[in-house]
Amino acid sequence: MRHLLLIASIGTLAVPANAQSLIDEVHAKRCIESLASDSLQGRRSGLPGGEKAAAWIAEQFQSFGLKPGIGDTSYFQNFSITTAVESGPMVLSAWSNSVGARRAVPLQCGADTIIFQYSKDFASFAYGGAGRVQGKLVFVGYGIDAPEKGRNDYADVDLKGKIAIALRGAPDRGEGFWAGEGWHGIKLATAHAAGASGYLHIGDGKAMQRTVGVENYRKDFPAFWVSRQACDRIFHLVGLTFDSLLARSEAHPEGYHLELPIEVSMESHAGVIENAPTRNVLACVPGADPELAHEIVLIGAHMDHLGINAAGQVLHGADDNASGTAMVMELARNLVADPIPPRRSVYFCTFAAEDLGLMGSEEFVAHPPIPLDSVVTMIDMDMVGLGDQGVDLGGWPNFPEIAEIWSAALSDSQKARISHSKPGGGSDHASFEVLGIPAFFVASAGDHPNYHQPEDEAQYIRPETLAEVGDVVYRGLRAVADYPAPLANLNRLTDYLWQNSETAMLGAPDLPMRTGDDHPDLILYEAGKTIDPSSRNRLRRLLVEIEQMDSTLALSKNQIARVDSFKNIPTGRLNPALALGIASPKLVENEPEIYRTLAKLGVLFVHVPVDGRESYFGVRGMKKGGRDLLAQLDAAPQQVIWDVGSFKQAQQLMDAATRPLVVRIISASDKNTAKSIKPNGNDFLLVSARVAGQLSQEQFESLAQAIGWMNFGIEAANGEEAKPLLDLWLEWGYKQGRMVNLMGGNLIRFLANP
Numbered sequence: 001m002r003h004l005l006l007i008a009s010i011g012t013l014a015v016p017a018n019a020q021s022l023i024d025e026v027h028a029k030r031c032i033e034s035l036a037s038d039s040l041q042g043r044r045s046g047l048p049g050g051e052k053a054a055a056w057i058a059e060q061f062q063s064f065g066l067k068p069g070i071g072d073t074s075y076f077q078n079f080s081i082t083t084a085v086e087s088g089p090m091v092l093s094a095w096s097n098s099v100g101a102r103r104a105v106p107l108q109c110g111a112d113t114i115i116f117q118y119s120k121d122f123a124s125f126a127y128g129g130a131g132r133v134q135g136k137l138v139f140v141g142y143g144i145d146a147p148e149k150g151r152n153d154y155a156d157v158d159l160k161g162k163i164a165i166a167l168r169g170a171p172d173r174g175e176g177f178w179a180g181e182g183w184h185g186i187k188l189a190t191a192h193a194a195g196a197s198g199y200l201h202i203g204d205g206k207a208m209q210r211t212v213g214v215e216n217y218r219k220d221f222p223a224f225w226v227s228r229q230a231c232d233r234i235f236h237l238v239g240l241t242f243d244s245l246l247a248r249s250e251a252h253p254e255g256y257h258l259e260l261p262i263e264v265s266m267e268s269h270a271g272v273i274e275n276a277p278t279r280n281v282l283a284c285v286p287g288a289d290p291e292l293a294h295e296i297v298l299i300g301a302h303m304d305h306l307g308i309n310a311a312g313q314v315l316h317g318a319d320d321n322a323s324g325t326a327m328v329m330e331l332a333r334n335l336v337a338d339p340i341p342p343r344r345s346v347y348f349c350t351f352a353a354e355d356l357g358l359m360g361s362e363e364f365v366a367h368p369p370i371p372l373d374s375v376v377t378m379i380d381m382d383m384v385g386l387g388d389q390g391v392d393l394g395g396w397p398n399f400p401e402i403a404e405i406w407s408a409a410l411s412d413s414q415k416a417r418i419s420h421s422k423p424g425g426g427s428d429h430a431s432f433e434v435l436g437i438p439a440f441f442v443a444s445a446g447d448h449p450n451y452h453q454p455e456d457e458a459q460y461i462r463p464e465t466l467a468e469v470g471d472v473v474y475r476g477l478r479a480v481a482d483y484p485a486p487l488a489n490l491n492r493l494t495d496y497l498w499q500n501s502e503t504a505m506l507g508a509p510d511l512p513m514r515t516g517d518d519h520p521d522l523i524l525y526e527a528g529k530t531i532d533p534s535s536r537n538r539l540r541r542l543l544v545e546i547e548q549m550d551s552t553l554a555l556s557k558n559q560i561a562r563v564d565s566f567k568n569i570p571t572g573r574l575n576p577a578l579a580l581g582i583a584s585p586k587l588v589e590n591e592p593e594i595y596r597t598l599a600k601l602g603v604l605f606v607h608v609p610v611d612g613r614e615s616y617f618g619v620r621g622m623k624k625g626g627r628d629l630l631a632q633l634d635a636a637p638q639q640v641i642w643d644v645g646s647f648k649q650a651q652q653l654m655d656a657a658t659r660p661l662v663v664r665i666i667s668a669s670d671k672n673t674a675k676s677i678k679p680n681g682n683d684f685l686l687v688s689a690r691v692a693g694q695l696s697q698e699q700f701e702s703l704a705q706a707i708g709w710m711n712f713g714i715e716a717a718n719g720e721e722a723k724p725l726l727d728l729w730l731e732w733g734y735k736q737g738r739m740v741n742l743m744g745g746n747l748i749r750f751l752a753n754p
């Protein structure tokens with residue numbers, strides 16, 4: 001009965017007469033008004049508002065004439081979630097306590113007490129629990145406890161009965177260095193383990209609503225996000241500022257903390273509900289072509305949002321993501337009403353629990369209601385109702401075949417307003433993308449103010465934006481759904497992994513760069529290949545060549561950028577970076593000051609090629625020629641990439657070197673000795689794909705463990721070389737992150753952070 005009452009109160013959407021127009025933005029906006037109304041209470045999955053929204057969407061699909069998507073009988077994929085809830089008021093106050101007296105009575109305040117406003121100044125923190133605590137405030141820098149990486153903000157600090165406050169993020173040490181410790185969930189766990197009774201996390205602007213899952217939940221540990229502004233007000237109590245404490249943290253790379261004469265009181269009612277029933281909604285327009293109808297185009301958006309916050313405000317989620325949900329419904333309504341049915345089957349899904357951590361789409365791929373092998377394209381829309389900068393279309397470069405079909409269906413003016421954000425996580429497409437399914441993420445480009453705030457309301461939604469996004473997606477959906485040849489690709493996961501890996505290539509033969517299947521993120525170009533090593537005036541010759549390089553680069557600025565330091569290597573897929581090096585130390589033999597001159601010109605590495613190795617390596621160790629070259633290269637500020645022909649030579653080189661090297665194994669007949677490799681300090685081992693492909697899993701992994709997984713990489717000149725290895729790694733059960741790192745990510749990080 002409740003459902004029926006609700007449906008009556010939010011109305012039914014009448015189909016207008018012009019049902020064949022591409023997108024009816026007025027209709028879409030009315031749909032958003034319904035979904036973002038107070039009566040749906042912020043559509044939190046697992047709570048009544050979210051489940052009512054799901055029921056209403058299914059009703060609408062049925063009224064448009066779509067078929068049920070689950071086994072021809074149901075629109076619902078049921079599952080259950082454990083979800084965070086806030087069951088009472090959240091309180092945060094602070095006052096100075098410069099006399100240092102301990103207060104015996106909990107929640108007693110001083111005369112200068114600041115009482116902060118929930119949702120404006122602070123919000124409950126992912127994984128924080130419930131409780132009332134009061135204690136001294138201790139600033140713990142970045143909140144990192146990782147002495148093995150050289151930083152411990154918690155060294156010799158007593159946090160018993162005190163409240164820790166930490167900066168977000170981590171000091172800049174290059175991408176990926178603090179991947180674990182810089183994450184807010186780990187920071188909370190670190191503060192908890194250090195004995196603090198509460199935790200404050202400094203955000204970069206407005207306080208953010210609690211959004212993520214509960215796997216790291218600490219039941220009795222209150223924790224809040226605090227805005228920068230609120231944080232400044234706290235520190236001002238004792239004459240400090242956020243900036244001054246940030247500066248101190250930066251000035252102490254080994255770690256920093258400061259006990260402050262400030263007392264903080266926190267009251268939190270954050271908790272979890274376990275096993276709350278929820279559901280995805282799935283509907284279908286069957287394909288009409290008997291040859292192609294088994295292939296599926298999946299159009300999706302998350303329908304859920306964050307519910308009601310602890311201050312009692314409805315988080316309406318009009319842009320996030322009533323807009324995408326309404327768009328799914330509008331596209332479905334259009335397609336089913338079109339007199340020409342699609343060739344392929346098109347499924348429309350509204351996912352639950354995305355804002356709680358992609359739970360609905362993860363359920364979809366874990367227990368697929370339709371065969372995932374048949375899904376040839378997935379398009380996810382998230383936040384498509386605001387902004388006037390066109391359409392942001394993520395995933396395009398990763399899946400060029402589908403992108404081409406889609407692109408051909410767009411007008412030139414549409415193409416001119418499409419941008420391609422970096423592919424990756426963030427919304428439901430990610431659950432499909434990691435399986436290699438061509439998955440695209442669509443958002444409207446431009447400002448999305450009020451993200452995760454109560455003010456994300458339907459009245460601000462721009463109908464023009466809905467119309468623009470809707471038209472781009474509908475054209476893409478029809479183009480793919482009607483494409484005349486089969487699109488299923490059995491190797492799509494390997495293809496995707498290759499496309500999505502970071503790759504560095506040594507020696508790009510022709511400039512400007514080619515595009516297509518091969519996509520080096522970093523090209524290590526060797527100058528001096530053409531110079532006769534015996535020629536006089538070698539420096540002058542090198543300079544001429546570098547100058548020529550520069551003018552070639554100037555002609556192809558959009559494709560290649562020469563980097564002036566390994567610290568600034570950009571790794572974007574469409575914009576490979578070029579590092580310039582010298583092809584052989586022979587070019588500068590006995591003239592070590594040339595290295596320094598060349599370094600100033602941006603020449604970043606020296607390559608020691610494999611020919612000539614007879615004079616470097618002997619039976620028992622490095623020969624004099626090799627040791628002399630090492631000594632000469634000690635003076636070079638450049639990175640050294642040194643080719644060897646066996647694992648034994650690799651070991652000799654690492655034993656003799658006094659500086660970190662990239663040891664590049666380009667051939668090896670002694671693969672049985674691979675696992676006994678012992679690095680000498682921070683060396684990097686780069687193994688050619690041909691050599692790596694000959695190693696057994698045991699040999700490969702012992703080698704990786706010996707050198708360290710992060711200092712180990714594979715070099716493949718192209719996809720043809722790389723893909724058999726990726727297939728092997730898939731068989732070995734490697735996770736995507738590991739494969740991407742091995743394929744090139746590790747090397748790029750190593751070069752950027754010597």
Ligand SMILES: [Zn+2]
Nearest residue numbers: 320321382383
């Ligand atoms: Zn969203």
